[in-house]
Amino acid sequence: MKGISLIIVMIVGSMLIYGTLEMPKWGDPNAPAAIHVSPRYIEKTWEETETPNAVTSVVADYRGYDTLGETTVIFTAGISCILLLRKKREKAGGE
Amino acid sequence: MWDFIVSKYNYWIYIILMMIGFYGMMAKNNFMKKVIGMNIFQTALILYFISTAAKRNATLPIVEYHHGHGPGIVHAVDFINPLPHVLMLTAIVVGVSTLGVALAIVILIYKRYHTLEEDEILGSKGK
Numbered sequence: 001m002k003g004i005s006l007i008i009v010m011i012v013g014s015m016l017i018y019g020t021l022e023m024p025k026w027g028d029p030n031a032p033a034a035i036h037v038s039p040r041y042i043e044k045t046w047e048e049t050e051t052p053n054a055v056t057s058v059v060a061d062y063r064g065y066d067t068l069g070e071t072t073v074i075f076t077a078g079i080s081c082i083l084l085l086r087k088k089r090e091k092a093g094g095e
Numbered sequence: 096m097w098d099f100i101v102s103k104y105n106y107w108i109y110i111i112l113m114m115i116g117f118y119g120m121m122a123k124n125n126f127m128k129k130v131i132g133m134n135i136f137q138t139a140l141i142l143y144f145i146s147t148a149a150k151r152n153a154t155l156p157i158v159e160y161h162h163g164h165g166p167g168i169v170h171a172v173d174f175i176n177p178l179p180h181v182l183m184l185t186a187i188v189v190g191v192s193t194l195g196v197a198l199a200i201v202i203l204i205y206k207r208y209h210t211l212e213e214d215e216i217l218g219s220k221g222k
Contacts, residue, residue: 005122013114017107025102027151029172034150038178039171046158046165054156054177059184070188077192084199 105146113139126204126211130197137190141183148179156180 024031041062042054051057059067116139119132156177160166201211208216 002122005118008121009114009118012117013110016110016113020103020106020110023103023106026105026146027149028102029150029153031147031150033147033179034176038176041177042156042158042171042174043169045156046160046169050165052158052160052166054158054174055180055184058177058181063181066185070185073188073192077195080196081199084196084203 106143109139109143109146112142124213126201126213130194130201133197134190134194137186137193141186141190144179144183144186148176150175 024033028034041058045051045054045057049057049061051061113136116132116134116136119135120129123129123132150172153173153175156174158166158169158174204216205211208219210216
């Protein structure tokens with residue numbers, strides 16, 4: 001089992017490293033991620049939300065519904081932990 | 096050649112970290128170690144996305160302002176990309192949720208089988 005896992009890990013890792021050869025350089029200001037949509041958020045964050053921190057304005061204003069959905073994720077995880085770990089009553093059906 | 100290594104080594108470090116987590120998830124026999132491997136995997140992914148936010152000669156995406164009037168013209172080149180930070184905030188939330196549920200399931204498995212080794216659990220028929 002360990003040998004098969006090691007071979008799978010080697011194959012997947014070398015495929016991922018082959019994929020990075022075409023990636024933009026680290027810290028490149030002209031990388032596609034840095035020039036396509038993010039300048040709009042940085043430049044308009046004060047005008048549209050009056051929040052100096054761009055991360056805060058995106059989390060709580062532009063993507064507010066997404067943050068609301070995150071609270072649903074946390075709530076579901078908490079409820080499932082409670083359901084899994086609650087003490088069962090004696091006559092509740094047993095194992 | 097040296098420039099190439101310097102410009103790509105962050106990706107390689109995160110791939111190695113991710114593969115350590117992946118190997119732990121597949122090869123380890125103990126469920127707790129599998130959960131730790133899953134967490135290492137998620138952390139490597141988060142680090143990778145955060146590293147794509149970096150820009151040379153840029154600072155944190157917080158614009159400078161004075162009370163009463165705004166910051167004036169903001170140049171996007173001076174600030175790093177805020178979007179990977181935002182999306183990884185969501186990924187951290189999902190990671191914490193899966194970790195919590197996985198630990199609860201591990202506790203249940205231990206209560207029922209009194210062991211966390213995978214082969215011992217598969218060998219026994221349960222109680």
